[in-house]
Amino acid sequence: MNYDFKDLAKHLGVSVGTISRVLAGRGDAARISKATQERIQTAAEKMGVQPNELARSLRTKKTRTIGLLVPDIANPFFASIAHYVEQRARSAGYSVLITESQELVEKEGEAGRLLFNRRVDGLIVAPVGDESSHLEELRLKGLPIVQVDRVFQSLQITAVVTDNFNAARQAVRHLIERGHRQIACLQGKAGGSVNQERVRGYLAALAEAGVPFKEKWLIGGSHSLESGHFEVTKMLNQKSRPTALLAISNMLALGTLKAARDLNLQIPTDLALVSFDDHPWTVLLSPSLTTMAQSVEDIGTLAFNELLAAIQATKPPSVKTIVLPAHLIVRESS
């Protein structure tokens, strides 16, 4: 049971080198005779001999494995990205080691180090927090990295991101066109690039329309549904309420829906809502959500493509930031 190249070599009376060449598909290149190739292939099949990828990796210094480091794989946004990354990876012959940072910088650092020690060929990361030294360290050790979603501009690391500034700006413009002037913004964890850009877009749209910004209407501080629920409830319980809200992520939109439902407020009548991300159920919510859809497929696919290019490059490729547009989908909530 479970034979290796050596067993097969002994069995056929050839050297392990020959086995290696043939089973690695380099038989022709190494000018192994058709006959031996045939013999080896059939015997390998019959004995169930398959290469130990571990040994192969140790020798070749290539694992054909990449790491994917996201805050939470149960979050549909990251799950979708993982899906597309996995698809592209697989079709390019790569496997994916997935790890969650759980929104914690320390976990992210730890996980990154482990992934490096496992010698992944590259890393796709949706960074959390505002500390990036651990990523810089990995980059300096020669690990190809691509950032997705969130990004550190300070880093010399390629990124694939949505144009969050313009996405938020467009979302708020839409609300303004609908006649709203009292527009709140429910943000996630402050500090992250996504959050920053979206808030910036929110402010820009207000300014452009001459709508004054009220500090008390910039609420929130975490990306969880519960946080959104809590913060929106608090805000809607005040005497002076906004007539519209920009929720900066999918989970925050769900929290908002819950809060409105609890308080018996109608969306969009009492509060118009625009959110981010589109999922199969977004259209089936009550009310269906107006949203700025990011193309998770593009993000995942392009991220892997960029990573693969970096892995295969002989010299460090130029650092780019790929910015993808989001598009507005108007539904009942606004």
Added chain:
Amino acid sequence: MNYDFKDLAKHLGVSVGTISRVLAGRGDAARISKATQERIQTAAEKMGVQPNELARSLRTKKTRTIGLLVPDIANPFFASIAHYVEQRARSAGYSVLITESQELVEKEGEAGRLLFNRRVDGLIVAPVGDESSHLEELRLKGLPIVQVDRVFQSLQITAVVTDNFNAARQAVRHLIERGHRQIACLQGKAGGSVNQERVRGYLAALAEAGVPFKEKWLIGGSHSLESGHFEVTKMLNQKSRPTALLAISNMLALGTLKAARDLNLQIPTDLALVSFDDHPWTVLLSPSLTTMAQSVEDIGTLAFNELLAAIQATKPPSVKTIVLPAHLIVRESS
């Protein structure tokens, strides 16, 4: 940059053996003097020496990596399981290689083989289709495996599953208690254990209540939203309609919602709906869904625990099937 044990050994004038013992945390057990341990630890830190897990794995024949093989990681049900598996795995010092079978038996076999060749210590799989020889093969090669969600009873492989028969039975009973006698069932891919059991539960509940089963009301054949949409639309366009429907998975429920919306039918007035799985947005859908909730946390956690036990066992542990109850959450749709 990027020093290994040998460099460190040379630098400190000790042998690599000693470095290995200390950095693997076996310093005390190997009775290395406190002084040397200290010296090695500090130097390792300073030089950034960390073990190459690849080499370590090759030598110890343990990768501290498990494979997770699911049909589609973007499906919230599997994404949640992945989340809990990852959490437990990480806290036990394991990494997770994730692979999608895309509902294809061949891909599943291929992926399983690759995972084995990468020498994962164990595998958690949500099997697809009705062919299980590839899993049997892996088991015979000595790979510890745990099945989740779907299961092959014929295999001598531990499984963690929901009590699908009773879950469906309870769901249909609920509909019957609500006064329905014309109850349809929207199934997924026939043949899978999940589907079979749920359909069996549906039939049992009908029989127990003396409600005759109509073949034309057992519809469907794939787990996708689109399939659900299509099949339900077709059924609702007939002259004789059911008054209630059991949708056998989350995506099928969404498809049903879409169909009802398109046809301008009210749920639950025109059609009552009970579905499976509970997610943050399930309660926020229009209407909110009555559902049989499976405990994804238990499934993920128990699956990993069982796998870990099998990995650590010296002799093959007994094969068990862990059956978890689902619980009914009544909401607006029924």
Added chain:
DNA sequence: GTGAAAGCGCTAACAT
């Protein structure tokens, strides 16, 4: 208390 050496299962450079 620590060093030396063999070897995990492959690949690749060098022979022939």
Added chain:
DNA sequence: ATGTTAGCGCTTTCAC
């Protein structure tokens, strides 16, 4: 057209 050999970077047995 194929064999031989020296590692890849660790762990572990056996010495001393």
